[in-house]
Amino acid sequence: MSAGVSVGLVVNPVAGLGGAAGLKGSDGAEVQRAALARGATPRAGERAARAVRALLSRRPGTRLVTAPGPMGEHSARAAGAPHTLVRSVPPSEPGASGVTTAGDTRRAVLAMAGVDLLLFAGGDGTARDVLDAVRELRERGERVPPVLGIPAGVKVYSGCFALSPAAAGTLAAAYISGTSGVSGTSGDGSGRAALAEAEVVDLDEDRYRQGLVSPVLYGALRVPAAPAALSGRKAGSSGTAPGTVEGIAREVVSRMRPGVRHVLGPGATTRAVGRELGLATTLLGVDVVERVERVERVERDGAGGRLVAADVSEAELSGLVEGGEAVLVLSVIGGQGFVLGRGNQQVSPRVLRAVLGDAPGDAPGARAAGRLLVLATQQKLAALGGRPLLADSGDEDLDRMLAGHVQVITGYHESTIYRISAASEELNG
Amino acid sequence: MNTAEPFAELPVAPKPPLRRFHQARWDEPIIFELSRPGRRGIAVPEPGAPRVELPESVRRAEPPKLPELAQPHVVRHYLRLSQENLGNDLNIDVGQGTCTMKYSPKVNDRFAAAVAELHPLQHEDTVQGVLEIYWRLERMLAEISGMSRVSLQPGSGSAAIYANVAMIRAYHAARGETHRDQVITTMFSHPSNAACAKVAGFEVITLMPDADGLPDIEALRAAVGPRTAALMITNPEDTGIFNPRIREFVDLVHEAGGLACYDQANANGILGITRARDAGFDLCHFNLHKTFSTPHSCGGPAAGACGVSADLAPFLPGPVVAFDGSAYTLETPERSIGKVRPFLGVTQNIVRAYAWIMSLGAEGLRQVAETAALNNNYLMRKILAIPGASAPWGTRRIEQARYSWQELSEETGVHSEEIGVRASDFGVHYWTSHHPYLVPEPFTLEPTESYSKEDLDEYAAILAHVADEARRDPEMVKGAPYNQTVHKIDPSPLDDPKAWAPTWRAYVRKHLS
Numbered sequence: 035m036s037a038g039v040s041v042g043l044v045v046n047p048v049a050g051l052g053g054a055a056g057l058k059g060s061d062g063a064e065v066q067r068a069a070l071a072r073g074a075t076p077r078a079g080e081r082a083a084r085a086v087r088a089l090l091s092r093r094p095g096t097r098l099v100t101a102p103g104p105m106g107e108h109s110a111r112a113a114g115a116p117h118t119l120v121r122s123v124p125p126s127e128p129g130a131s132g133v134t135t136a137g138d139t140r141r142a143v144l145a146m147a148g149v150d151l152l153l154f155a156g157g158d159g160t161a162r163d164v165l166d167a168v169r170e171l172r173e174r175g176e177r178v179p180p181v182l183g184i185p186a187g188v189k190v191y192s193g194c195f196a197l198s199p200a201a202a203g204t205l206a207a208a209y210i211s212g213t214s215g216v217s218g219t220s221g222d223g224s225g226r227a228a229l230a231e232a233e234v235v236d237l238d239e240d241r242y243r244q245g246l247v248s249p250v251l252y253g254a255l256r257v258p259a260a261p262a263a264l265s266g267r268k269a270g271s272s273g274t275a276p277g278t279v280e281g282i283a284r285e286v287v288s289r290m291r292p293g294v295r296h297v298l299g300p301g302a303t304t305r306a307v308g309r310e311l312g313l314a315t316t317l318l319g320v321d322v323v324e325r326v327e328r329v330e331r332v333e334r335d336g337a338g339g340r341l342v343a344a345d346v347s348e349a350e351l352s353g354l355v356e357g358g359e360a361v362l363v364l365s366v367i368g369g370q371g372f373v374l375g376r377g378n379q380q381v382s383p384r385v386l387r388a389v390l391g392d393a394p395g396d397a398p399g400a401r402a403a404g405r406l407l408v409l410a411t412q413q414k415l416a417a418l419g420g421r422p423l424l425a426d427s428g429d430e431d432l433d434r435m436l437a438g439h440v441q442v443i444t445g446y447h448e449s450t451i452y453r454i455s456a457a458s459e460e461l462n463g
Numbered sequence: 464m465n466t467a468e469p470f471a472e473l474p475v476a477p478k479p480p481l482r483r484f485h486q487a488r489w490d491e492p493i494i495f496e497l498s499r500p501g502r503r504g505i506a507v508p509e510p511g512a513p514r515v516e517l518p519e520s521v522r523r524a525e526p527p528k529l530p531e532l533a534q535p536h537v538v539r540h541y542l543r544l545s546q547e548n549l550g551n552d553l554n555i556d557v558g559q560g561t562c563t564m565k566y567s568p569k570v571n572d573r574f575a576a577a578v579a580e581l582h583p584l585q586h587e588d589t590v591q592g593v594l595e596i597y598w599r600l601e602r603m604l605a606e607i608s609g610m611s612r613v614s615l616q617p618g619s620g621s622a623a624i625y626a627n628v629a630m631i632r633a634y635h636a637a638r639g640e641t642h643r644d645q646v647i648t649t650m651f652s653h654p655s656n657a658a659c660a661k662v663a664g665f666e667v668i669t670l671m672p673d674a675d676g677l678p679d680i681e682a683l684r685a686a687v688g689p690r691t692a693a694l695m696i697t698n699p700e701d702t703g704i705f706n707p708r709i710r711e712f713v714d715l716v717h718e719a720g721g722l723a724c725y726d727q728a729n730a731n732g733i734l735g736i737t738r739a740r741d742a743g744f745d746l747c748h749f750n751l752h753k754t755f756s757t758p759h760s761c762g763g764p765a766a767g768a769c770g771v772s773a774d775l776a777p778f779l780p781g782p783v784v785a786f787d788g789s790a791y792t793l794e795t796p797e798r799s800i801g802k803v804r805p806f807l808g809v810t811q812n813i814v815r816a817y818a819w820i821m822s823l824g825a826e827g828l829r830q831v832a833e834t835a836a837l838n839n840n841y842l843m844r845k846i847l848a849i850p851g852a853s854a855p856w857g858t859r860r861i862e863q864a865r866y867s868w869q870e871l872s873e874e875t876g877v878h879s880e881e882i883g884v885r886a887s888d889f890g891v892h893y894w895t896s897h898h899p900y901l902v903p904e905p906f907t908l909e910p911t912e913s914y915s916k917e918d919l920d921e922y923a924a925i926l927a928h929v930a931d932e933a934r935r936d937p938e939m940v941k942g943a944p945y946n947q948t949v950h951k952i953d954p955s956p957l958d959d960p961k962a963w964a965p966t967w968r969a970y971v972r973k974h975l976s
Binding site: 088091092197198200201203204412413415416419420438439441444447448449450451452453 | 657665667668669670672673674679681682683684686872874875876878901903941
């Protein structure tokens with residue numbers, strides 16, 4: 035990229051406020067005021083400044099485009115970054131009480147559509163606001179810049195965040211330099227740094243405060259690829275390295291028998307299964323697919339599938355899996371390890387019983403074997419730190435029946451055996 | 464030097480606490496670039512014998528494109544390259560964790576040279592001495608592992624693992640159990656186990672570590688079944704943590720009809736203390752270049768050894784050496800998987816490993832393991848005293864430890880790899896042997912029995928200095944190295960097959976034409 039690159043910066047100044055105050059999140063003006071009243075100090079601005087410092091140390095003189103006051107200007111100044119302010123955001127200090135709203139974040143993002151990379155500091159709630167703005171840009175047919183999150187919120191479970199503020203700055207610098215360094219380039223010979231799709235998930239904070247963890251998948255953002263966020267680089271790894279989403283998709287397709295209905299849950303990993311079959315399945319919905327007979331077609335051009343139904347309701351799904359053989363293909367949602375009951379409520383107890391119920395074998399694990407495929411990269415499982423996968427189907431008996439160990443597909447001809455628990459038991463200790 | 468120091472009047476100035484190291488930098492071209500047509504090392508005299516006419520079918524159309532140089536240029540070239548190097552004989556080589564870098568006594572090279580002129584196709588009658596060395600080394604490794612027979616044919620550790628996978632496959636096939644198509648391994652086992660199993664056509668099931676950093680035994684219970692061909696496991700794993708329930712792991716796999724295969728790449732801390740067969744394993748392997756002091760050879764001919772129980776012995780790669788009490792002969796086991804490399808094995812390394820074991824004896828081997836574990840736990844205390852360094856799971860380690868700079872990295876933005884590179888400015892290093900990269904910002908250290916307390920103190924002091932520097936001046940660390948042969952290299956071509964050039968011919972084809 036040329037010297038004329040610009041990096042956008044949006045700070046959600048109230049992100050992270052609720053965490054220190056024990057409020058488990060900072061969504062909504064009421065919670066923010068409560069946090070400030072409890073003596074919480076904003077930290078998102080300082081974390082954003084740390085990211086900017088890391089960016090500048092690698093790419094001195096990088097020009098920032100940012101929003102006035104605590105929404106970015108303060109952080110840019112603190113880091114000594116040359117910056118331009120966007121005008122479409124009211125230049126007043128947002129909110130008399132120092133409280134900004136989701137609308138402020140969205141408006142700031144909309145005003146920065148022309149930047150080469152957009153950094154935002156906040157948590158999962160902020161990521162959702164950014165996602166909303168990105169969708170608006172798309173609807174208007176405008177250019178959508180890649181984004182990268184600086185972790186500064188209480189809840190940071192979405193994949194669009196870097197590991198730390200410094201890591202965000204370093205990755206941003208590598209990206210605008212035309213290579214993301216740790217991950218190589220896009221491989222199309224253009225020299226452009228590679229982008230990856232990262233999921234945006236968020237918890238329902240009211241439920242979270244009641245002790246119920248319920249992440250919901252909201253969508254995906256394009257972010258600079260950083261598969262080695264946990265490390266330096268893996269020497270000699272190549273694009274065909276095991277454990278990729280594509281490898282997982284290939285394995286799922288290789289296990290599919292023609293004529294058997296496969297229920298693809300929401301998520302980027304299950305969508306890759308659709309892609310492998312040559313089908314445009316949905317990211318957020320539940321889709322039903324089948325593999326067609328001609329194996330050689332699958333191997334040649336990946337167009338080996340039939341979309342039985344897209345984005346089905348619970349009732350439609352129940353009708354589609356009734357009476358015939360079916361397999362559930364579900365990915366792990368968010369950082370808590372939910373497999374059932376988060377973003378895929380269409381897979382109801384009725385559907386689960388129809389799919390798993392008549393499988394042979396006595397042990398629950400054996401019963402589910404082959405009828406339930408769970409997908410996750412090894413990195414995603416490692417991030418659980420030994421905690422189990424969770425099932426919260428809405429029927430606690432069914433969850434307890436599923437509890438035990440499931441095979442999780444982690445790559446082509448690669449899997450692991452991982453513990454799954456009923457969410458009600460696990461979360462209530 | 465500070466002239467105020469009390470030692471300033473000594474004829475030789477005392478050394479500063481950290482070595483003022485500087486690597487040689489010769490900016491040396493590739494040997495093909497040094498070639499000049501017609502230049503020769505030796506003017507070979509006319510043979511004075513009639514020329515042999517080769518048939519057209521075996522004649523080259525044009526001569527091979529070998530570099531043409533005079534002798535002094537060849538000597539100078541390779542000596543320069545040898546100076547641009549941080550080999551095991553130059554640095555405190557504890558930073559190649561999992562690689563077991565130890566001092567290889569020079570006298571053993573002289574023994575190896577003594578067999579260099581044997582031909583691998585010589586008749587058995589003419590090489591009884593070297594066959595005796597093979598036989599005796601096999602018996603020693605059988606004693607060390609508790610196994611019945613050992614093949615010394617593999618040319619590397621991974622070749623030995625592959626030979627073990629091939630024997631597992633052949634064993635099940637011989638019993639009509641070809642449906643056994645799954646191999647179970649663990650996340651922190653040596654990654655070659657998963658790789659070799661996959662190459663041999665098996666599906667790989669990897670057990671993740673539990674909250675204590677050990678593979679989850681309940682997951683193993685759920686994983687074993689009629690499709691289980693084998694468990695392939697390293698112990699201690701690459702974290703340095705020893706699995707105390709290893710016997711239960713083996714029993715679970717046996718109950719399901721599978722075989723248990725012990726990767727002994729990390730055997731340096733358990734020599735003379737535990738034995739693979741005593742824990743019930745059916746197969747095991749050693750890397751002679753790790754545990755038994757033969758050169759690593761940069762991926763060239765190292766040496767591996769496969770040990771098996773009596774049930775698996777008929778499947779060993781061949782030939783193996785047999786002894787009838789008076790003479791040594793070569794024989795191929797009855798149901799052998801065949802050869803995993805040409806001829807008998809890497810004979811010079813077999814001789815080195817034999818000499819090394821003979822010089823130590825049984826007590827000496829046990830002392831190696833105890834010293835290696837002591838060194839590791841000493842170094843671990845020194846490393847964990849550095850602010851920003853940690854070791855996940857906090858338990859005792861055997862002969863190596865996987866550490867994390869996560870805290871330091873989050874604080875400073877400096878990555879583990881950059882710290883390792885900066886360390887090279889002081890004449891030591893650590894590299895990237897931390898697969899599968901589950902530990903954030905990892906570094907893996909393995910101080911074998913070869914290092915003194917002063918060596919370990921120096922290594923730890925260098926890392927402490929660099930960690931401190933990362934806080935004071937992160938850009939200094941990120942800009943490293945400064946005192947090295949090469950500065951930053953761009954790793955991205957490693958991910959691009961179009962850029963790979965393992966030979967000069969490939970380089971010319973891909974980059975110069």
